[in-house]
């Protein structure tokens with residue numbers, strides 16, 4: 001499979017229900033195996049594993065460390081602060097763990113920004129190996145052993161463990177059977193939009209009532225309300241997600257309504273604030 005994240009069937013591939021799949025296997029290479037116990041054992045990641053949909057194995061990278069002290073890092077050539085992960089322990093670990101079907105991932109602030117499309121792509125692969133660096137990062141020669149470098153955002157964490165947890169959690173909940181398929185289909189980003197607002201009881205809280213459509217019991221109206229509010233939230237908060245999106249006729253109509261309502265609202269607000277200032 002290519003690393004462009006495109007996994008849809010080609011024109012000559014048969015479509016139809018996907019055949020049952022072997023559980024995805026994920027290997028995590030870290031100097032801090034204890035960090036993974038909680039996040040991967042609880043809630044959805046824990047349930048996914050206990051149902052046999054995935055196997056996640058955490059390996060202590062230090063077992064492949066060098067010499068009596070199992071050294072994994074060293075000073076940076078050329079001088080400068082901080083230590084760098086040496087290539088030999090990573091190479092030795094990958095020599096054991098890598099298989100022909102593996103995708104080896106390096107969390108790295110300079111990598112491709114990890115998103116829902118990439119998560120879905122990775123959820124369809126059979127074997128992931130995630131190498132979690134610490135220190136100042138990795139010896140540059142480690143990158144030649146990597147299939148995919150992924151960043152979880154424009155900030156720097158202390159190590160690759162939390163990014164790996166973010167990736168694994170996102171991937172596991174996308175596995176068929178992990179959670180209600182309807183939930184993942186409607187979640188933010190899956191349909192290319194942010195999710196619509198959600199409400200639960202009580203019907204009124206501090207003077208704010210649940211929108212009447214949601215309690216009407218009218219399924220078609222609820223569906224339309226949700227689509228429109230998803231478009232509104234995306235338009236307000238992440239307009240770039242709408243650029244280049246192929247809108248259905250219904251979406252175009254609802255978006256035109258949203259844009260009109262939002263313009264009226266903005267004009268009203270400007271009028272109100274200038275009246276208050278007077």
Ligand SMILES: C[S@@+](CC[C@H](N)C(=O)[O-])C[C@H]1O[C@@H](n2cnc3c(N)ncnc32)[C@H](O)[C@@H]1O
Nearest residue numbers: 107108109133136137151152156157159160163
């Ligand atoms: C302290 S950081 C090293 C940062 C590196 N010196 C730099 O400036 O790019 C140590 C490790 O944490 C992980 N890491 C930190 N921030 C990350 C991010 N935003 N996304 C993915 N991994 C990250 C990477 O594996 C990185 O090698």
